[in-house]
Amino acid sequence: MKNILRQFITDNFLFGLQGQSFSDDDSLLEKRIIDSTGVLELIAFVDATFGVKVQDDELLPENLDSINRLVHFIEKKSKAAA
Amino acid sequence: MCGIAGIINPPGSEADPSLLRHMIDRIRHRGPDDSAVYVKDRAGLAHARLSIIDLTSGQQPMHNETGTVSIVFNGEIFNFPELRDGLIKQGCRFRTRSDTEVILRLYELKGEDCVHDLNGQWAFAVWDARQEKLFVSRDRVGIAPMFYTQAAGAFIFASEIKAIFADPRVARRVDIAGLNEIFTFWVNLPPRTFFENICELPPGHSLVLQDGAVRVACYWRLDYPTSGSPRHIDERECAEQLLELLVDATRLRLRADVPVGAYLSGGLDSSVIAAVVRRYTETPLKTFSVSFEDAEFDESRHQKEVAGALGTEHCEVPCSYGDIGRVFPRVVWHAEKPILRTAPAPLFMLSRLVRESGYKVVLTGEGSDEIFGGYDLFKEAKIRRFWGVRPESQMRPLLLKRLYPYLPKLQAQSPAYLQAFFQVGDSYASSRLFSHLPRWELTSKLKMFLSPEVLQSSAAEDPYHRIEAQLPEGYDRWDPFSRAQYLEAEYLLPGYLLSSQADRVAMAHSIEARYPFLDHRVVEFANALPPRLKMKVLREKYILKRAAGGLVPESIRNRAKQPYRSPDSQSFFATGAREYVEAALAPARVARHGIFHAAAVLKLLEKVRRGQAIGIKDNMAFVGILSTQLAIDQFIDHFGEVQ
Known part of the structure; x- marks a missing residue:
């Protein structure tokens, strides 16, 4: 799941640019990886x-x-739905 | 407005009239009615005329009686009849009825101080052969453009950069630091431009070239009261004074020997100007508007309401997504730099409509939002500051919901995301650039598309340090609201709104725009007011709305501010646009220009093509990259081929 999410964020918000690295804990907003509508x-x-x-x-x-x-959020929601 | 150009060669080298002709031909759109070139020894002046005042005898270049002082002038001096009368009383004799001759006589009398007497919009150059001195001046707020460079010992200047590039001695190269500024602030910080070694004379500045040395000096600047200055103001009296000033500023701007029209956006500012014309003058008025097929951008209902209420003859140009895409390359040619939004394109179409309607001059409401605090950015900064004092507050974040009501995707955000996005209570709080940092930080993210080489080169200079170094004495003592106003009026207003979105797209069709709100008396009056009279709590342009009571329909006076916007990336995939977009952003072309990372640009293009670029950042990136690529094609790679 992490890889799928990372791939989406890298492709969709960073346009494949590898230099724009971010860790699994980095805030996407604080690093300005997504803007206000990116969350949509x-x-x-x-x-x-x-x-x-x-x-x-x-x-x-x-x-x-x-x-x-x-x-964490997706797993929690999936479990609740199961 | 007109087009001007000139060359001052080093001593002993005669100016070339055919080169000057070639330069002025590049900007004949600024003055299709007449053109002329004058050469005297090493000095050459050229002029393209848009005849508006003194149609029969105002030809330029113009000279004094002895032929020792010559002038080329682009713009209008609105108080020239009063100045002329005063000069006649002092013994001056005039051969024409033109404002150009008034500047010439004033210069002879007062030298460089002549600019203080002028009320208008201007860029002019005076060659004083007696002293072998060139004097160049630009109006206070930057309505008329003026660029210059030095090459092979010559000083070369013009209204537009394309005229300067007509001189083969001038190298045409991108200034990476200039690009870095545009991808931070949307504009360059003058004198820097998008092109290496091409300088812009800043608004409110004059330049002297003498003995081979260039001296640039400020003669006027924006100023605001010190924060907390006690000053009792009677609001009713203040609103009356403001209206009186606006009436006079508008009356002066109706002076022309051709009919004057007006733009009507459907908002407060242009409605006030049109209403003043109708109420306080005998002038019949024709109004012009843009309408959009997309309801998110369209204001035609409000435009028609104002036109109906004021009884103007109204016409509009409908603008589709495809229209924007199709005219965009022409817009870049006129803007002469990358632009991050498409908003100038519909105004390019509007000026064409004005021209086709037989008009040469329009009044607009531009400038009001800067001087009276109309933009949501001012509200945003106020809320961020208010919330930052108590970051734990649960109520204060709700105020952010009142921002940008015209941006549905932003309105869809939860308060928690709005808080994070607007960076309330964070390290910005102590910044001198507090109000503008969210906008500039967002824009700066576009730099991720720069190629590694350009990124490395642009890292040599921090744009924030450069802008801070330019801030005037006293800035830190102003109210935070005034500081935000200053940043907007000093930089975005001349660098984008009055140029890419006004002069350049209006003059593309030989239309002169005039701005009553930017009469320096109105600007100085507004700047001297305390911020509470501009934004009362969160009510923007409070004092202007009070002054406009009974003047414009109440529905317009009380309408929530909707800034002028137009569709961005979705405009580029209709017939007539798709082909050049694909060519400009093709990986091989992007790699050849070397500015952007070709693979990332391709991914962005694909995202836009899929209709998934819904955010501000993606849209700015797309329009910014496309316009940069087009500017390089037009001004560097294929300059000689562009008509």
């Missing part, structure tokens, strides 16, 4: 790829603002 692209991808719908009250940096936070 991110949740559309999470829905399409993992079948996880992000509710309005879940649209929080603590759920979505790093690879590790995304993984």
